[in-house]
Amino acid sequence: MIYLQSYKRSKVAVPVKIDPFHAIAISRLAHRLRAEGRSVIHMEFGQPSTGAPAAAIAAAHRILDADGLGYWESPGLKSRIAAHYGEAYGVAVDPERVILTCGAVLALSCLFLPGARVALARPGYVAYRNTLKALHLVPVELACGEAERFQITAAAVERLDPAPEGLIIASPANPTGTIIPPEELKALADVCKRRGIALVSDEIYHGLSYTRPAETMLQHAPNALVVNSFSKYFSMAGWRLGWLIVPQTLIDAARARMGNLFLTPPSLAQHAGLIAFDCREELEGHLNTYARNRELLLTALPRMGLRRIAPPDGAFYIYADVGHLTNDSLAFCEALLRDTGVALAPGLDFDPVDGNGFIRLSFAVSTELVEEALRRIEPWLAARELVAVAAPHSDEHSVR
Numbered sequence: 508m509i510y511l512q513s514y515k516r517s518k519v520a521v522p523v524k525i526d527p528f529h530a531i532a533i534s535r536l537a538h539r540l541r542a543e544g545r546s547v548i549h550m551e552f553g554q555p556s557t558g559a560p561a562a563a564i565a566a567a568h569r570i571l572d573a574d575g576l577g578y579w580e581s582p583g584l585k586s587r588i589a590a591h592y593g594e595a596y597g598v599a600v601d602p603e604r605v606i607l608t609c610g611a612v613l614a615l616s617c618l619f620l621p622g623a624r625v626a627l628a629r630p631g632y633v634a635y636r637n638t639l640k641a642l643h644l645v646p647v648e649l650a651c652g653e654a655e656r657f658q659i660t661a662a663a664v665e666r667l668d669p670a671p672e673g674l675i676i677a678s679p680a681n682p683t684g685t686i687i688p689p690e691e692l693k694a695l696a697d698v699c700k701r702r703g704i705a706l707v708s709d710e711i712y713h714g715l716s717y718t719r720p721a722e723t724m725l726q727h728a729p730n731a732l733v734v735n736s737f738s739k740y741f742s743m744a745g746w747r748l749g750w751l752i753v754p755q756t757l758i759d760a761a762r763a764r765m766g767n768l769f770l771t772p773p774s775l776a777q778h779a780g781l782i783a784f785d786c787r788e789e790l791e792g793h794l795n796t797y798a799r800n801r802e803l804l805l806t807a808l809p810r811m812g813l814r815r816i817a818p819p820d821g822a823f824y825i826y827a828d829v830g831h832l833t834n835d836s837l838a839f840c841e842a843l844l845r846d847t848g849v850a851l852a853p854g855l856d857f858d859p860v861d862g863n864g865f866i867r868l869s870f871a872v873s874t875e876l877v878e879e880a881l882r883r884i885e886p887w888l889a890a891r892e893l894v895a896v897a898a899p900h901s902d903e904h905s906v907r
């Protein structure tokens with residue numbers, strides 16, 4: 508009886524509502540179609556279609572036979588990552604500042620108290636917006652259009668009133684692949700320092716650049732919190748291994764969070780990650796493939812009527828405006844997938860306001876597959892143009 512009364516009085520916890528990752532629904536459908544025997548081309552997720560480097564896989568096989576794979580944090584990998592900052596950017600990083608992680612979310616939990624306002628770009632990586640909400644933080648989305656190449660500028664941060672507690676930038680960005688030039692990075696570092704804004708720099712697509720190298724924010728803001736991962740350049744998305752470079756003052760907080768939430772990252776992935784640093788030739792081969800794919804798409808898509816594209820400086824994405832064909836990017840991607848077998852990500856994932864007029868193509872697949880995808884997409888888009896002229900914006904909704 509006593510139990511029942513107190514039970515009735517207690518408030519039922521309602522979790523913060525966050526949006527789904529719509530590309531997952533597209534991917535599920537793609538896998539279902541494939542299981543039914545359809546030919547499917549996966550360009551919906553931001554992941555290389557190649558596996559981990561061959562030497563890393565070979566080492567993993569050996570380690571599986573020899574090691575118990577308990578909870579473990581690799582001192583060798585932390586030192587190797589720290590050394591990488593010296594080699595690649597000329598920035599000295601103490602290995603103690605390297606926190607091995609299994610995902611970018613940890614960065615946000617280290618920095619802010621509940622209720623803090625954190626600015627980020629729209630369009631931008633869906634999980635940042637949603638993770639902020641899940642952590643009871645308040646995303647402040649800054650609309651970034653073609654004029655700014657879909658990137659946050661120091662001027663936009665300057666205009667925010669009141670100043671947010673935090674700012675997340677990503678360069679190269681997801682979903683556009685655009686890189687913030689060094690002078691703008693410096694201006695962002697300056698405005699954040701002056702206004703007391705904590706800076707998170709997502710550098711997860713570093714190593715994947717076509718037009719200019721990407722600088723680390725540490726070159727301009729030594730106290731920025733840097734996010735990186737083995738998922739993209741190193742082609743190890745499913746190994747779930749990444750890292751943070753945290754300022755000296757946050758080492759204990761970051762270690763405490765990592766230890767309590769995850770204990771350690773996967774041991775096998777850490778062994779393989781260390782080897783992957785020495786597989787540059789193979790990894791640069793992937794980059795050459797992406798560069799060819801990028802060129803192909805940038806030539807073919809405008810010919811098919813998709814002219815409004817920010818040519819990606821890096822990463823492996825093209826964010827294309829299809830607003831003349833649809834006002835429902837999820838239904839558009841579903842129809843494209845059902846009709847052609849080509850799976851793309853809906854812009855809605857990256858931009859809840861204007862994203863329904865955009866799609867994202869991930870070109871981290873073989874050049875043959877990009878060519879085949881283009882062969883399938885071209886007539887489909889042409890037919891769509893005719894339908895759009897006759898009956899504008901008549902999509903169905905069923906993957907929701």
Ligand SMILES: Cc1ncc(COP(=O)(O)O)c(C=O)c1O
Binds near residue numbers: 609
């Ligand atoms: C900008 C950005 N940050 C972080 C991530 C998360 O990557 P992971 O958790 O695989 O390291 C992604 C994944 O697509 C991304 O695009």
